[in-house]
Amino acid sequence: MADVDVLDLTVLDRWLRLFAASVAEQKDTLTALDAAIGDADHGANMHRGMTAVVEALDATPPADPAALFKQTGMVLVRSVGGASGPLYGTFFLRMAPATGGAGALEPETFAKALRAGVEGVVARGKAEPGDKTMLDALAPALDALDAALAAGESLAAALRQASTAADEGRDATTPLVARKGRASYLGERSADHQDPGATSAALLVGAAAAAVAGP
Amino acid sequence: MADVDVLDLTVLDRWLRLFAASVAEQKDTLTALDAAIGDADHGANMHRGMTAVVEALDATPPADPAALFKQTGMVLVRSVGGASGPLYGTFFLRMAPATGGAGALEPETFAKALRAGVEGVVARGKAEPGDKTMLDALAPALDALDAALAAGESLAAALRQASTAADEGRDATTPLVARKGRASYLGERSADHQDPGATSAALLVGAAAAAVAGP
Amino acid sequence: MKKLLNDPADLVAESLRGVERAHPELRVDHEQRILYRADAPVRGKVGLLSGGGSGHEPAHAGFIGPGMLDAVCAGEVFTSPVPDQMAEATKQIDGGAGVLHLVWNYTGDVMNFDMAAELAAAETDTTVEAVVMNDDVAVEDSLFTAGRRGTGAAIAVEKIVGAAAEQGRGLSELADLARRVNDASRSMGMALTSCTVPAKGSPTFDLPDDEIEIGIGIHGEPGRRRVPLASAHDIAGMLVDPILADRDFTGGEGVLVFVNGMGATPALELYLMYNEVAALLDKAGVVPVRTLVGPYVTSLDMAGCSVSITRLDDELLRLWDAPVATSALRWGM
Amino acid sequence: MKKLLNDPADLVAESLRGVERAHPELRVDHEQRILYRADAPVRGKVGLLSGGGSGHEPAHAGFIGPGMLDAVCAGEVFTSPVPDQMAEATKQIDGGAGVLHLVWNYTGDVMNFDMAAELAAAETDTTVEAVVMNDDVAVEDSLFTAGRRGTGAAIAVEKIVGAAAEQGRGLSELADLARRVNDASRSMGMALTSCTVPAKGSPTFDLPDDEIEIGIGIHGEPGRRRVPLASAHDIAGMLVDPILADRDFTGGEGVLVFVNGMGATPALELYLMYNEVAALLDKAGVVPVRTLVGPYVTSLDMAGCSVSITRLDDELLRLWDAPVATSALRWGM
Numbered sequence A, B: 001m002a003d004v005d006v007l008d009l010t011v012l013d014r015w016l017r018l019f020a021a022s023v024a025e026q027k028d029t030l031t032a033l034d035a036a037i038g039d040a041d042h043g044a045n046m047h048r049g050m051t052a053v054v055e056a057l058d059a060t061p062p063a064d065p066a067a068l069f070k071q072t073g074m075v076l077v078r079s080v081g082g083a084s085g086p087l088y089g090t091f092f093l094r095m096a097p098a099t100g101g102a103g104a105l106e107p108e109t110f111a112k113a114l115r116a117g118v119e120g121v122v123a124r125g126k127a128e129p130g131d132k133t134m135l136d137a138l139a140p141a142l143d144a145l146d147a148a149l150a151a152g153e154s155l156a157a158a159l160r161q162a163s164t165a166a167d168e169g170r171d172a173t174t175p176l177v178a179r180k181g182r183a184s185y186l187g188e189r190s191a192d193h194q195d196p197g198a199t200s201a202a203l204l205v206g207a208a209a210a211a212v213a214g215p
Numbered sequence C, D: 001m002k003k004l005l006n007d008p009a010d011l012v013a014e015s016l017r018g019v020e021r022a023h024p025e026l027r028v029d030h031e032q033r034i035l036y037r038a039d040a041p042v043r044g045k046v047g048l049l050s051g052g053g054s055g056h057e058p059a060h061a062g063f064i065g066p067g068m069l070d071a072v073c074a075g076e077v078f079t080s081p082v083p084d085q086m087a088e089a090t091k092q093i094d095g096g097a098g099v100l101h102l103v104w105n106y107t108g109d110v111m112n113f114d115m116a117a118e119l120a121a122a123e124t125d126t127t128v129e130a131v132v133m134n135d136d137v138a139v140e141d142s143l144f145t146a147g148r149r150g151t152g153a154a155i156a157v158e159k160i161v162g163a164a165a166e167q168g169r170g171l172s173e174l175a176d177l178a179r180r181v182n183d184a185s186r187s188m189g190m191a192l193t194s195c196t197v198p199a200k201g202s203p204t205f206d207l208p209d210d211e212i213e214i215g216i217g218i219h220g221e222p223g224r225r226r227v228p229l230a231s232a233h234d235i236a237g238m239l240v241d242p243i244l245a246d247r248d249f250t251g252g253e254g255v256l257v258f259v260n261g262m263g264a265t266p267a268l269e270l271y272l273m274y275n276e277v278a279a280l281l282d283k284a285g286v287v288p289v290r291t292l293v294g295p296y297v298t299s300l301d302m303a304g305c306s307v308s309i310t311r312l313d314d315e316l317l318r319l320w321d322a323p324v325a326t327s328a329l330r331w332g333m
């Protein structure tokens, strides 16, 4: 199987399943990170949510990408709770209209939808980059994706670069003092810990790269 | 100083102070024994009581042995609580009338008073020898004391033998299954533990032996 | 030992100061360590006195007030109070109709209350009756031992007799009622962890992370047996089965079920436990009509729970439902 | 991990079954995890809705009943409930006078309640107002952060607004009142031990035997700083001083003082702590006129406490004293 260059339902479905799988695998790590500067539930939250997302994909396979994003967003909002539920939920809910109803997404459309999703996260959570949140992985990933696509790179290469940027953004949260979310309650003590939400967000971007990559 | 052969106020006062001192020294041991088969307070209880007894001896030196026993019994009843308070309290309260108002006690009178005290413990607590209580140290001590005195031994020698009998009685509580007091709640599990009350009772008899012994 | 504490020697005294400050509806004699209903003695009403060692809070002071106790005596941690306290309290709460001593069955408590009754009889003309409460089925009921411990059922006895006392019933009738409620009650407890007596500073017993104690009392004493850590479902069986084996709880108006927290077990777990207990009772045809879930008779910072069941007839149910205004139990006023 | 538990995944569901069995005065929607006053909606009364993650029992279900909340939504342990729950509850408790959301200030709770209000607005014509409660002085109050946590003061807000709602006051008046009580309240907490989230199975943080956490919240998160284990007297200072530094509590009718247990700290210690707190308030000229001591807003099995102070004026005092009948707070009925 070669790299794919449009994101049809099969690829998007694969994206979500891969994300669910890496969340399942990293569940304890996510919770351990959240224990250090939060309330020790991020792994359980994301796992509960992504399990429900995969169940929904199995039960009611969506008709188009917009439906897939909407269904995923609704399921996350309904099943996760906490901070990550509304944020990841809003992310996917906002992606839906940005697809313009297409049956398969061109790389640029996908990038636009992702940006709409991230803008939704900002609107919902009022965080800025540097606040030590999932945004610190998502925002640089989007910038890298846009830049790579503008430079004419393939979808697979562009998402690989986005994933690298997300990982770097996640790592860069470590020294930060949190200003949003539960970690902000710790003040200076939140420094020297990697943000759990940025960690799961990097898994999300990594799953996208994996979903389009050839075997 | 040679062995004494009557128990006047000085000797009796010394007895109580020596008992208080060994309770203070063995406080943690008594509590540890009580932790194993009771509620971990026998050391604190006896220490609180004997501290108060010594304070009372200092504050209002009694006029005769009966007053000394009565005061000691009252102080114990008032300050200890739990099982050991009424029992040790009754022990001393019952000794008082058995002195017949003497200013100094002949060995036989002392032995009679001790027996009255132990009968008080039985009346109050309804225990029998073998129930794994303080009686298991007190009863054999009395028997040994009576036997030694009847055999014409000196007070010091007789109390030494009583003390040995008390120690043996205390040790013999170890295999017993408790039938009275808090340890009885453990049923079979109370076996293989030395009874805390028998342990403090052996200290009491030992203190009497020490109080009459020469230096 | 990690506790909210100053000098362990001052624990009881300081905690009583806090109780006094928090509860203006109580009067506290700090010298004697007696807590009273502020309006005691209540003229014409039988005075109800209980008490015991400290470390069981809210027992016993949490049960003072209209519809329940008139006074309690507080001992040192896990140590029965002394006769002087009980005699003084008896004198103070006698409203002319006598005083009932509600005694939790422990050797120390029984002997100290006995001596207090002797003292009161010698010093005043107050009529005193005493009822000993002994509901714990973990311990064999025998004439040749200290008998069964008094545990959770005391709450039912004190509440029900308290309501009857407010109605103006006489001393011996109340004593009979107390015995009736006690006879209608059984309890069984378990510990996930030991407690730590502050004066000792370390746990009373060592319990590995994968074992629990079944058949404990409320003084940090080990239980009847040690078993592997089990599910709440299985633990419920270990508590409910011996209770039901000991007494028939079917019939009547149903039962009062009391799931008691030992001090360090939070309500989330106690309600889960109650769910298991209620399911077992359902299966046995025993019908809970009243429920109490919470830390009412604690053992310092022990984690664990106990289950108490009291069979209710129509009269007991009405008395349980009657108004009560204490800091730990309150309804109808 | 030693808890009264079956499968940790079923903890919340099973505990809610226990709550339902124990409290016939509540109605429980297990599917949606919503608990209601059995008689909700109360015609003509503003409906009061709160809720949050589980693990804080008796918060929140312990505060449902006449004179307090109409419903609460229960989330997973330490995880805010979801908008569907809140929207459904909002619909169910609207007695025609609108619904007030009393939201504990946590990012997740605020966002989920926001989305619920959007949903409710889209689906029904229920008027919804929301008030966010944020009383925890451990956290700096800043526009650029998630702000202060909502902790103990919520009890005062929910009780006082609950009483005013029973009087038939209107939605915006109640929202103003809620903000007023919240503004008049400050809290600060500390932990002797971490809690253990059942799904994780081990303590959230490691705390050596000789250290404590100061400035914790109610989700097992570490505090603002770690200090050596201190006496109750010194700990009281570490809690009360920052509260008094943040707001003037002199004047008015006095204050409500709430010493809250974190779950594993027994009443004996909480009352000792209250004694220290009250002494510090005395010294500062702050007058406690009402007191609440007990485990009302817990953090699973954490040992520790928090102190909340609410300044009362004549109206707030009357509303605090008004009758309330919930499982955790009850008087006057």
Ligand SMILES: Nc1ncnc2c1ncn2[C@@H]1O[C@H](COP(=O)(O)OP(=O)(O)O)[C@@H](O)[C@H]1O
Binding pocket: A034, A038, A039, A041, A042, A045, A046, A081, A082, A083, A084, A085, A087, A121, A124, A125, A126, A127, A132, A133, A134, A135, A180, A181, A182, A195, A196, A197, A198, D078, D079, D080, D107, D108
């Ligand atoms: N305001 C916010 N904006 C963006 N992301 C946030 C915000 N608040 C929290 N987060 C993210 O959510 C993560 C925590 O999620 P989770 O643990 O599931 O929820 P909770 O904090 O409610 O327990 C944080 O690590 C952070 O990345």
Ligand SMILES: Nc1ncnc2c1ncn2[C@@H]1O[C@H](COP(=O)(O)OP(=O)(O)O)[C@@H](O)[C@H]1O
Binding pocket: B034, B038, B039, B041, B042, B045, B046, B081, B082, B083, B084, B085, B087, B121, B124, B125, B126, B127, B132, B133, B134, B135, B180, B181, B182, B195, B196, B197, B198, C078, C079, C080, C107, C108
């Ligand atoms: N009925 C009894 N008769 C005689 N001695 C008893 C009786 N019950 C208990 N004891 C003694 O009391 C001791 C315990 O005393 P203590 O720990 O001070 O009181 P408590 O059991 O009330 O905590 C036991 O070890 C036992 O020797």
Ligand SMILES: [Mg+2]
Binding pocket: A034, A038, A039, A040, A041, A042, A082, A182
């Ligand atoms: Mg979290």
Ligand SMILES: [Mg+2]
Binding pocket: B034, B038, B039, B040, B041, B042, B082, B182
């Ligand atoms: Mg003892």
Ligand SMILES: [Mg+2]
Binding pocket: B039, B041, B082, B083, C053, C077, C078, C079, C080, C108
């Ligand atoms: Mg004791």
Ligand SMILES: [Mg+2]
Binding pocket: A039, A041, A082, A083, D053, D077, D078, D079, D080, D108
């Ligand atoms: Mg959470």
